[in-house]
Amino acid sequence: MNVFGAKSLEVTRLIRSLEVRDASTLFQVGNLVNMAPISPRSVLIVEDDDDSREMLGELVTAFGHRPLQAANADEALAQAREQKPDFALIDIGLPEVDGCELARRLRLAMVEVPGLQTRLVALTGYSDGAMRESADAAGFDAYMVKPILPEALEALLSA
Numbered sequence: 288m289n290v291f292g293a294k295s296l297e298v299t300r301l302i303r304s305l306e307v308r309d310a311s312t313l314f315q316v317g318n319l320v321n322m323a324p325i326s327p328r329s330v331l332i333v334e335d336d337d338d339s340r341e342m343l344g345e346l347v348t349a350f351g352h353r354p355l356q357a358a359n360a361d362e363a364l365a366q367a368r369e370q371k372p373d374f375a376l377i378d379i380g381l382p383e384v385d386g387c388e389l390a391r392r393l394r395l396a397m398v399e400v401p402g403l404q405t406r407l408v409a410l411t412g413y414s415d416g417a418m419r420e421s422a423d424a425a426g427f428d429a430y431m432v433k434p435i436l437p438e439a440l441e442a443l444l445s446a
Contacts, residue, residue, distance in 0.1 A: 313418065320444065328373040328444055331355045331405070333363040333389065333433075335381055343376060350441050360384035367393055371403045374444060376431075379411040379422065386410075387425035394426040408443065 335358050343355035350365045355370050357363035360381060367375065375393065377387035390407050397403045408429045409422040422427035422430050429443060 288309070312366050327357060329370060330444065331357060331363060331366055331370070331372040331375040333357045333360070333375060333377040333381065333386070335359060335378060339378075346366075346437055346440060347444070350444060352444055360389040363389055364392060365398060367405060368396060368400050369402060371400070372405050374408060376407045376408045376410055379409050379413075379418070385419055387427075390422075390425040403443045 305341060309344055330352050332340050332347065332354055334343065334356075337358070340356050340358065344356055347354040355366050355372055357366050362384065363375065363377070366372070379388040381389065384392075386409060390409070392405060393405060397405065399438055405428060408426045408431060409423070409425075409427040410431050412433045414432045419430055419443045431439065433444070
């Protein structure tokens with residue numbers, strides 16, 4: 288499932304039309320108007336779907352943050368250890384090592400790697416209670432159901 292649902296082409300066009308000069312630039316996307324600028328954050332995007340990963344990266348960039356990208360758990364762990372991102376947006380439905388197992392491994396890495404303190408955000412197309420419980424048990428800090436609203440993502444990254 289595409290992270291932005293049916294309007295993904297419109298969102299992509301809007302993101303590409305934004306001009307980003309520096310991290311203090313204010314952005315207007317959807318209902319985001321006149322938000323105070325925040326310090327740029329590094330955001331690890333862990334998504335096996337190339338298009339979804341790219342669009343999330345463009346949105347993160349449009350909000351003034353620095354995206355890091357990984358297509359699987361091994362890439363994500365390596366990026367996290369090296370880059371120490373502020374956030375990790377993790378698709379729960381990753382192949383081989385799923386997002387919940389990746390979250391558990393990242394929590395262990397946070398104990399082992401000095402300075403690694405990443406907020407973990409589960410991304411999923413399922414909103415049922417069992418999936419939320421699994422995400423909570425795995426150590427996720429937040430849970431977002433696809434399609435992701437740009438306003439919700441910006442609010443999360445601004446927290």
